[in-house]
Amino acid sequence: MEPIWFVLFAVHLLIAAAGSGRRMGASGNKLLLRVAGRPVLAWTLDAALACEAISWVGIVGQAIDEAAITALVAAAAPGKPVQWILGGDTRQQSVSCGLAALPQGASNVLIHDGARCLVEPELLSRCAAAVAGGQAVIAATPVTDTIKQVDAAGTITATPERSRLWAAQTPQGFAVDQLRQAHATASQQGWEVTDDAALFERLGLAVQVLQAPASNIKLTTPFDLTVAEAVLSARAAG
Secondary structure (H helix, E strand, O other): OOOHHHHHHOEEEEEEOOOOOOOOOOOOOHHHOEEOOEEHHHHHHHHHHHOOOEEEEEEEEOHHHHHHHHHHHHHHOOOOOEEEEEOOOOHHHHHHHHHHOOOOOOOEEEEEEOOOOOOOHHHHHHHHHHHHOOOOEEEEEEOOOOOOEEOOOOOEEEOOOHHHOEEEEEEEEEEHHHHHHHHHHHHHHOOOOOOHHHHHHHOOOOOEEEEOOOOOOOOOOHHHHHHHHHHHHHHHOO
16 A cells, blocks of 8 residues: 555656757757766656655657657556656646646646756655645745846846846646646747746746755756766766
């Protein structure tokens, strides 16, 4: 019999895995690049499989990567269902495809960028508990740099108050029905956003930030691969 807390907090997870390699300088999906000897996506999947609060995983990607990703999943020998899902032309469309593919009865979902391969099971668990408790939530970190707002010519126009600024990350967690409705409204209205929390903001729905560790970076440039190598090496060394 599963522990009671697992039954209470079990959620579904969608991993956005259609990563472009443009800023990474790669010719294909950056999630298939190797870091610390393994594909980026393999590390992300490891964290998902190690999180007992996650009962099901959907990996949303492009057709060209299906064979490589399904082979990666098979190599992981997952102890919970992991499903390949064909995505759309944009991240927003891909998440909509993922929502449509959720198992019947799914009530809460986490959305996570596959490129955040340093995510820890503990962060996934905290997000899962928050969304299971009725909150919409995003992992985020307080901004530490002074932020400047500039115009098209590059001239500074404002300095926002840093204490109120957070850098949005993933995972992001929502009630499935609410997120599906938000995506349906976005499609009808022609909204294009870069994360799911922005849809809730436009609809006036509350989203809570949940502080993530500094290591929860998104791999975007070659330098990020270097950082990830260092973090993974440090974890391996204990």
